[in-house]
Amino acid sequence: MDGLMKGKRGLVMGVANDHSIAWGIAQKLHEHGAELAFTYQGEAFGRRVKPLAEKVGAGDLILPCDVEDSASIDAAIAALEKAWGKLDFIVHAIGFSDKNELKGLYADTTKENFIRTMVISCYSFTEVARKAAAIMNDGGSMITLTYAGSVRVMPNYNVMGVAKAGLEASVRYLANDYGPRGIRVNGLSAGPVRTLAGAGISDARHMFSFQQRNSPLRRPVTLEEIGGSALYLLSDLSGGVTGEIHYVDSGYHIVSMPSLSELKR
C-alpha cells in the first residue's frame, strides 16, 4: 500500500501541535509519498507548526493564514501557485467558537459568536475550496473535518453543531460544483480526540469517556486511524466517492442507546 500519494501535492490547514487531527493526517500522507504544504494561524502557532512541518519535508511552504482574513487565504494560495503551479488536494481541519458558548444552552448563543463560528468553522471551507479549485488539477480531492454534533444533539457542542451541519451541507454542494472536473469533496467525521479545539468544549472529557464506553469498538479512535481514512479519501482508492460524510468514530454514530453495562451502572 506504499506510495498511494506519490506525485501528489497538497495543502494541510489546521495543525496547531502534534495532537492536532491535521498532524495525524499529514504524517499518514507523508508516509505515502505526498508532497505537503502547511498553513498556520498566527506566529505563536507558527513556532510549533514549523518544526513539525519540516519533519515531513514541507520546506518553504509553511505559510501563515488566518481564514477570517480573505487576503491571507489569497496570499497562501498565491504562494502555492508560485511554488507548485498546481495542487492535487487540500485538508481543511479548522474550527473555532468562543468557549464561553460551548456550555449551557444553545439558545443563549450570541449573534456575534454565531457569525464568527460560522465564518471560521463553515464558510472558510467554501472560500478555501473555491480558491484552491482555481489551481487544482482535475481529479483532485478535498476533505474537511466534521463531528456528529452536526446531526445529533451533543451536550455543550451547541453552535459548533450548527456550523458543522452547514459544513456538511457545503461538502455536498461543493462536490456537485466541482464534480464535473473530477474534483471530489468529502467530510471526515471523527470521534472525540483530545486536542486544543476539543478542550474548548465544556465537560469534553465526560463526552469522550461516554463515547468510548458506548461505541461498538469500545475505544477512542487514534490520529493514525483518522489519518488512514483521510489517506483513503484523498487518494485514488476512493475515486468514485464524493459528497460523502465518512465516520471514523469507533462506530458511535450507529448506536441509539447506551450499552447494557452503562444502563446498569
Ligand code: NAD
Ligand atoms: P486543533 O486545535 O489541533 O486544530 C484546530 C485548528 O483550527 C488549529 O490549528 C487552529 O489554529 C485552527 N484555526 C482556528 N481558527 C482559525 C482561523 N481563524 N484561521 C486559521 N486557522 C484557524 O483541534 P482539532 O481537534 O485537531 O481540530 C481540527 C478539526 O477537527 C476542527 O474542524 C474540529 O472541529 C474537527 N474535529 C475535532 C474533533 C475532536 O474531538 N478533537 C472531532 C471531530 C472533528
